[in-house]
Amino acid sequence: MKKGKSMLSKMNLINEVGAHVNTIDQLYKSSILNRRGKTTNGELFTEVIAEELLRLDIKNRLKEINEVVRESGYRVTTHDGVVTTGHKEEDSNRKEERVAIQLFNLSQSGKIFNGIGRIMDYQVPLKNSSADKGLGKIDLISLVDDCMVLIEFKINENRETLLRCVLEIATYYQVLSKSKCFVWIL
Known part of the structure; x- marks a missing residue:
């Protein structure tokens, strides 16, 4: 592990996942999902997180997310294949x-x-x-x-x-x- 990175145990990582899974509709935005590296016992963070999400029945938990009905539908009339301007190029x-x-x-x-x-x-x-x-x-x-x-x-x-x-x-x-x-x- 690179110098300066903190070591994280598998149990601490699992506890963090448990805390984030309660806000299922925002789980994908959690910074925990972008963690890279290995736990103190050498397991990849993403593997431990994925395993814990499966154990917590993520497939059925996702079904708890409410549908958002777009009254105007999904077709966007300005989607003509032309790139609009006004945003930072490096974004x-x-x-x-x-x-x-x-x-x-x-x-x-x-x-x-x-x-x-x-x-x-x-x-x-x-x-x-x-x-x-x-x-x-x-x-x-x-x-x-x-x-x-x-x-x-x-x-x-x-x-x-x-x-x-x-x-x-x-x-x-x-x-x-x-x-x-x-x-x-x-």
Whole structure:
């Protein structure tokens, strides 16, 4: 372990996970999910955290998250494949948005991507109003045969773990108003 990093026992890490799982709709934002390194007994933080989340029945706990119904639907009329200006170029979320738009544009010109199909939209908002705190945007929505696929991706510069990414899209899936989204996309 690098000098200056504190050592964390497996038990302390498990206790931290238990404290964060009580706010299931915000769990994916917890800094604990981006911890890198190993516990005092040499286990990877992400492995210990994932194991504990499975033990705590994360799959069923995610179902406790309330759906947010977008009254205006999910289609964003300004999603025309053009990058808007006014944001810092170095912002990693902005870079991810640019990649999403590029993939969308390729798909609109006929490209079907292996495994993720035809991209239907990008940066799809989940909030219905400003009162819906903590909700982001789904990076991409695509169609594979008759299945809608929600895609959360990270560019190389992003330091978030795969575990965080998976929990983010699982949370977004729970928040998504499926009936409104399925009608729009199909």
